[in-house]
Amino acid sequence: MAKRTRSGTDASNNNPSQITPVQLDETTRQRYLNYALSVITSRALPDIRDGLKPVQRRILFSMFHNHRLVPDRPPIKSAKVVGSVIGEWHPHGDAAVYDAMARMAQPWSLRSTLVDGHGNFGSQDGDRPAAYRYTEARLTPLALELLNELNKNTVDFQPNYDGKGEEPLVLPARFPNLLVNGSTGIAVGMATNIPPHNLGEVIEAAIALIANRDASISDLLKYLKGPDFPTGGEILNSKSEIRGIYETGQGSIRLRGEYQVKALGQGKSAILITSIPFAVDKSTIVERIGELIITKKVPQLVDVRDESTTEVQIALETQKDADPHLAMAYLFKNTPLQNNFSVNLTCLVPVPESTVARPDCLNLKQMLEQFIDFRFVTVKRRFTYDLQVLERRIHILNGFKLIFDALDQVLKIIRQSEGKADSAEKLQQRFGLEPIQTEAILETPIYKLSRTEIKKMLDELADKLRQAKDLKTLLASNPKLWGVVKQELEEVATTYGDKRRTKIGRKQTEEIEFDPDAFRVKEDAVITVSADGWIRRVGLIKDLSKARVREGDRVMTILGGSTLDSVVFFSNYGSAYSIRIGDIPPARSGFGDPAQKLFKFKDGERIIEGLSFDPRMRTIEPFSLTPSKGRALPLFDSMPPGTYGEAVAITSSGMGIRFELGTFQEPSTRLGRKFCKLKEGEEVVGVSHVTAPLKKTVVAVVSARGRALLCQAEEVGQLAGPGRGVIVLKLDQNDTVVGFALLSSKEQELVLVKEDGGTLPVSLRKYQVVGRGGKGHPLLKRGRLTGMVPGELTVPIFQTDITP
Helix, strand or coil: CCCCCCCCCCCHHHCCHHCCCCHHHHHHHHHHHHHHHHHHHHHHEEECCCCHHHHHHHHHHHHHHHHCCCCCCCCCHHHHHHHHHHHCCCCCHHHHHHHHHHCCCCCCCCCCCCCEEEEECCCCCCCCCCCCCCEEEECCCCHHHHHHHHHHHCEEEEEEECCEEEECCCCCCCCHHHHHHEEECCCCCCCECCCCHHHHHHHHHHHHHHHHCCCCHHHHCCCCCCCCCCCCCCCCCHHHHHHHHHHHCEEEEEEEEEEEEEEEEEEEEEEEEEECCCCCCHHEEEEHEEEEEEEECCEEEEEEEECCCCCCCCCCCCCCCCHHHHHHHHHHHHCCCEEEEEEECCEEEEECCCCCCEEEEEHHHHHHHHHHHHHHHHHHHHHHHHHHHHHHHHHHHHHHHHHHHHHHHHHHHHHHHHCHHHHHHHHHHHHHCCHHHHHHHHHHCCHHHHHHHHHHHHHHHHHHHHHHHHHHHHCCCHHHHHHHHHHHHHHHHHHHHCCCCEECCHHHHCCCCHHHHCCCCCCCEEEEECCCEEEEEEEEEEEEEHHHCCCCCCCEEEEEECCCEEEEEEECCCEEEEEEHHHHHHCCCCEEEEEHHHHEEEEEEEEEEECCCCCCEECCCCCCCCHHHHCEEEEECCCCCCCCEEEEEEEEECCEEEEEHHHHCCCCCCCCCECCCCCCCCEEEEEECCCHHHHHCCCEEEECCCEEEEHHHHCCCCCCEEEEEECCCCCCCCEEEEEEECCCCCCCCCEECCCCEEEEEECCCCCCCCCCCCCECCCCCCCCEEECCCCCCCCCCCCCCCCC
């Protein structure tokens, strides 16, 4: 049996001689350019003339042309519309087409909807529309203002993707749809984000520009006040800022939701949020407010409820005697209730003598000019088409007029003819008629040649001649054509215009100043940090042994302070991470949160020390004091009010730096702040707060090979910013620092661990203080040191008699 070959294959297709070598870079560049132009002109950007992207235009055209889904006819299944769109006009994914159609039916997405949707077309909570087999749709009355003139040669048509039909290049829009409904899209190398506006205001501005083509943008803004979003809200920009956006075509609109305060009695009140910013899901706002209430970030609020029906209403319950405006100031700052709308007035602009438009970023006046010029051409083409129709009818009626006085001859010619063609030829020869006239005469029923019907035709001819004369006069006068454009714009505004929904220009006296500290509950808290990097915030701790840690872990640092004060954590990679105590999530149970949840750590980075900036704190002096000889010292007693003293850090290579702690008092970002520059493989061994006078403080540094150096802390140079520092202990090759502490009393000791498990104390009593940079005193004849015994931790003491 012969082997079947695959259909369509040809051996010649694999002929190497038919392969044409090309330059990869040139071919790639050309093909990417083709792709970019296709996305820009055929997918992502709207046309300035009708304000639609191709998919939107094809949906509306299909609903009008294929299904005649006008408002007075019942809707049909969305699946049928989507099918005809992708089958005849837009050969792309059905999901993309349905999403585009659904968006045109959503009153929270479009300022003036173009599709009348029946069924579940999504919600303002971000819910997706039901599947297209369940929903139905038809055109809205306003959509007909984009489509009604299609059959009057008002716009050019082009073949569809398979050449079996024709679609309009643009729709003959009777109103500036791009400004009214806005648009958003991302193309290649460019994007667009045009806000919606009030229909009446846009048309007023367009009419003003028709009346005065030299009008400035400031003149136009007397009519068009600014964006008018379908979800309402308030625009916080000043008039000058709005003018700047419309002059450049780019800028940012600050938009926030609206609210009302309702008194409930007994010092309580309810906040009713009645509008939200554009393109923000209501459910997202409710969830975010709920999170803030649960974490007590907004102490003025008790509960949040979504009471929305057809209108937005989010109810917030407040604490007794709480300031609702203060709570809203926090919500505006920390939730999507206030956001920025980035304006980018980029769209496709027609090119003369070309069917391909070009992208451009326009200002407000240019956008209105492009539309009214397009509208002028559209109206002129419509009247030209009407005149052509009239002239064709007049031509036919003139033919009837020629035969009305010779009907008997006409009938005789017809009776004596051999057929229709013979009759037509003889009538043309006898009366000088043209083929189209004779065709109309021969198709006319006999009763139409009665005296009454003849009079009707003559009256019609007179009326048509008058109409044709009026149209010729109109077409010969540009001012009259502009008058028609203006009149029709006014009709659209009168029929479909409504009140502005978005307020503009909140008074400065009404603006609430945001103060973050007003939303923090002041209370004392204790922070524990484990050796494995778990940070836990709890209330006061009485017994440190009951602090919860994971198996095999231990509490490395314990800090205390008010939730309004900050703590700083120093890492082995030379970064300092500052955070307000109130911003550390309280741990009612469990082991707290890993440091990586609060800060952005690098691989291998860990916390080595922490410090509280609460001036009331008293604690054991840091770093491995022998438990029996430790003493409680106030951290800030020796410092001037408002200052936080200094700290000393030692690296694994024996380098040391001294720096001001006040630099780290303000909270940092999650990335932290650098306090020390390190070489590859180098780490910070320890950071210690200078609690005693600097002249009485000694730096003790010990290496793994058993060498110790004690020098005055003053010799460690102070740096204003992150740096390498100075050499404190000069190390031999393959040696590293394993221990470091600040000593200010002969009673203090640095307790080291030997590799055999034994301990070795280092104190001011036993070793002499020398200059920095040396190799130090030998501690061991053989063996190595592996580390340092941690100092005894004590519960923080909240001393109230220390003034910050």
